[in-house]
Amino acid sequence: MPQLLHLDSSADPARSISRQVTARFSDSWHAIGTDHSVIHRDLHLNPLPHLPTSALHWAPHLRTSEESVDAAAEALQTELIEELISADVVLIGAPMYNWSIPSTLKAWIDYVHVPGVTVPFDGDTAPLVGKPAVVVTSRGNDYTPGTDAASTDHATAQLRQVLEFALGMDVRFVPVDLTLAPRVPALASRIPQARANLEAAYSAADELALLLGGSSAGQE
């Protein structure tokens, strides 16, 4: 039973572009077959608490004798990590906020990136290696390679660092640039490009859902 873990973090539930594209992926995933299930975690509507203690950054056996953690916080971390490990494919809606990611998504990362549990530290703990992830990054401006703004896209850089290099996941990015073209007068001439970008993102979502949700889901 192929399972998709679908995370959204846009603070604009009504008009969000990243939510529209992740919903498209999720719908395409469902359409593959009734056995294709989805767990949807809305990190904006149901935000996680900030990591309550740095001790939770470490596996229990790596904490110092002075470090203690609240049982409920540790249970939440365990739930989030097990949810991630048991998913065949992970889908993340990641709007660009201040050249980075929403704090709600950052909070989720702080819970699941744990030396000794999800990344190797004193042993070969790497349960997420090879797990496919699709990251939809919506951005008001244009950050395509070669543009002046490209080097300021710290959202993609951060997510690539954590998901790909640290956790070892197999990450595909679906960028949607110029989402603010209809709103910002200086970008008005780019509205046709913005429309084309969104259509391209929908197509990418459809294609990736079929590719990753095929009979070998989780084995790509």
Ligand SMILES: Cc1cc2nc3c(=O)[nH]c(=O)nc-3n(C[C@H](O)[C@H](O)[C@H](O)COP(=O)(O)O)c2cc1C
């Ligand atoms: C708090 C906040 C910060 C933002 N910072 C940036 C930014 O640094 N660069 C940018 O191009 N757009 C920025 N934007 C615009 C969003 O990236 C853009 O509206 C995007 O479409 C948001 O994703 P969503 O449509 O899924 O909500 C910001 C928007 C908000 C609400």
